[in-house]
Amino acid sequence: MFRFGPMMVAAMLLAAGANAHEAEPAPPPKKETPAVPIKFAETKRGTVLANSNGMTLYYFDRDDSGTKSTCDGKCTEKWIPLKAADESKPQGDFTVIPRSDKSKMWAYRNRPLYTSHEDKAAGDVNGFDPANLWHIARPVN
Numbered sequence: 646m647f648r649f650g651p652m653m654v655a656a657m658l659l660a661a662g663a664n665a666h667e668a669e670p671a672p673p674p675k676k677e678t679p680a681v682p683i684k685f686a687e688t689k690r691g692t693v694l695a696n697s698n699g700m701t702l703y704y705f706d707r708d709d710s711g712t713k714s715t716c717d718g719k720c721t722e723k724w725i726p727l728k729a730a731d732e733s734k735p736q737g738d739f740t741v742i743p744r745s746d747k748s749k750m751w752a753y754r755n756r757p758l759y760t761s762h763e764d765k766a767a768g769d770v771n772g773f774d775p776a777n778l779w780h781i782a783r784p785v786n
Contacts, residue, residue: 681739683727683751683758685784690770694753694782696727696760699767702782703774704756711755717745724759724772724779726750738785753782 683702686695694702703724707715716724729741729749740752751758761772761779770781 680734681736681751683739683753686768688768688770690773690781692784693770694758694784695767700760700764701768701770701772702727702753702758703761703772703779704753704758704782706778706780708752708757709755711740711752712742714742714744714750714757716757716759723762725762727758727760754785756782758782 682697683694684697684699686693686699686701688701696702705714705716705724714726716726726744726748727750729751731749733741733749733751735741738754740755741749742752742757744750759779763769763771765771772779773781
């Protein structure tokens with residue numbers, strides 16, 4: 646009977662030790678956002694810059710400093726700024742600029758980028774502006 650007790654304790658210690666040596670489960674991979682959430686898209690008006698959802702991007706003639714957006718308030722109801730995360734960094738022709746509300750947005754070649762409320766689906770180019778103040782953003786070769 647005395648032999649059974651020490652063997653039982655030894656077996657329990659071995660079992661506990663085996664569990665202690667098992668590898669910790671790996672943490673889930675971080676969901677990485679693209680460095681620049683912009684891609685090329687084909688539309689009826691040719692190749693354009695689009696956001697990660699395929700919505701056409703536009704720029705505004707009055708945004709000419711390269712360091713700020715002049716489209717604020719009511720303007721942003723029709724022209725939605727392409728938001729940048731706080732940790733976003735410039736890359737190539739793409740820069741991050743501050744907005745008056747302290748948020749950040751993406752710019753391409755010193756032009757802040759926006760989507761149009763007129764565009765309802767990826768590839769739409771309904772934000773075309775006959776007054777020629779708003780333009781479709783296109784990649785430069």
